[in-house]
Amino acid sequence: MSVAGGAPASVERARELGCDAFQIFVKSPNRWASKPRPASETDAFRAAREDAALPVVAHAGYLINLASPKPEVRAKSHDALLDELRRCAALGVPGLVLHPGAPQEDGREVGLDRVAAGLDRVFEALGDAPVRILLENTAGQGSTLGVDVAELQAVRTRSAVADRLGVCLDTCHAFAAGYDLRNEAGYERLLLELADGPGIETLACWHLNDSKFPLGERRDRHANIGEGELGTAPFARLLHDDRFAELPMILETPLGDDDGGHARDLATLRAL
Numbered sequence: 001m002s003v004a005g006g007a008p009a010s011v012e013r014a015r016e017l018g019c020d021a022f023q024i025f026v027k028s029p030n031r032w033a034s035k036p037r038p039a040s041e042t043d044a045f046r047a048a049r050e051d052a053a054l055p056v057v058a059h060a061g062y063l064i065n066l067a068s069p070k071p072e073v074r075a076k077s078h079d080a081l082l083d084e085l086r087r088c089a090a091l092g093v094p095g096l097v098l099h100p101g102a103p104q105e106d107g108r109e110v111g112l113d114r115v116a117a118g119l120d121r122v123f124e125a126l127g128d129a130p131v132r133i134l135l136e137n138t139a140g141q142g143s144t145l146g147v148d149v150a151e152l153q154a155v156r157t158r159s160a161v162a163d164r165l166g167v168c169l170d171t172c173h174a175f176a177a178g179y180d181l182r183n184e185a186g187y188e189r190l191l192l193e194l195a196d197g198p199g200i201e202t203l204a205c206w207h208l209n210d211s212k213f214p215l216g217e218r219r220d221r222h223a224n225i226g227e228g229e230l231g232t233a234p235f236a237r238l239l240h241d242d243r244f245a246e247l248p249m250i251l252e253t254p255l256g257d258d259d260g261g262h263a264r265d266l267a268t269l270r271a272l
Helices: 009-016 039-050 071-089 110-126 149-158 171-176 182-197 233-239 259-269
Strands: 022-024 056-059 097-099 132-136 165-170 201-207 249-251
Touching: 009 022, 009 039, 009 259, 022 097, 039 056, 039 071, 056 071, 056 249, 071 110, 097 201, 110 149, 132 149, 132 201, 149 165, 149 182, 165 171, 165 182, 171 201, 171 233, 182 233, 201 233, 233 259
Parallel strands: 022 056, 056 097, 097 132, 132 165, 165 201, 201 249
Antiparallel strands: none
C-alpha cells in the first residue's frame, strides 16, 4: 500500500481495498535517506492500524546490500537498514522484509558471512526495539543470495541474532529458483527445507505472486494470480494449508493500466 499523503493513508487504502493484511515501505525504497517522519504521523498510523486491526509488514529499500563487495555500499546499507528498523519500531511494524544481498564476484560464502556480520552490527545498534528482519527467498538472479531456504538458514546460523531473523517466502521467487510449486512434491520440498532449516515457526509472512517466466529461469518478474506460469493451483494449495491460516499473505502483483490488479487478484484468491 502506498504511503503517499502520509503513513496513515496506507491503512485507509488497505481498508478500502478489503485487505486482511498489508505491506508498506517506511521510506523511499530507491533512496539511501529520507526525511524523518513526524511523531504526529507515526502516532496517527498506530491509531489507524489498531482501529483497522490489520497485520502489517514493511519491505526494506532496494539499495540495501550488506553483501556488497564495496565497503562504502555496505556502510550505507548498514545505516539505511538501521534507519528503516527504527522507523518500523516507531510505527509499530513488527517485521521488515529484506533481500539478503548480492556479493557479485566475491562469492556466495563471503557474501553470507558479510550479511550475517552486517545484521549483527545493525541489531547491536538498534537495541531492544521489537522489530525482526524477515529474510526473503530470491529468484537467484546474478549473484543474489537467498536462492534456496538453505542460504537463508546459512545467514541465521552465522549470525549472533538468529532469534531476530525470521523468514518471508515469495511464491514467484521460489518458482523462479526451481521449486515447482505447481505440484504437491515441489510445495512440500520447499516446506520441508524450511522445517529442517530455520523452522516453520520462523515463517512470518508470504508474498503471493505468479511468475511471468518458466520454472527455474531465475528471473524475478511477477505476474497476476493465475495469469503466469504458476496458475491458480499452487495458491489454492497454500490457502488451504492450516499451518499458515494466521500469517499475512501479501500481493506484489502488477496493478495494470486501470490500477485494478490487486483487487482482481484478491477476488481470485478468495474464490479459491
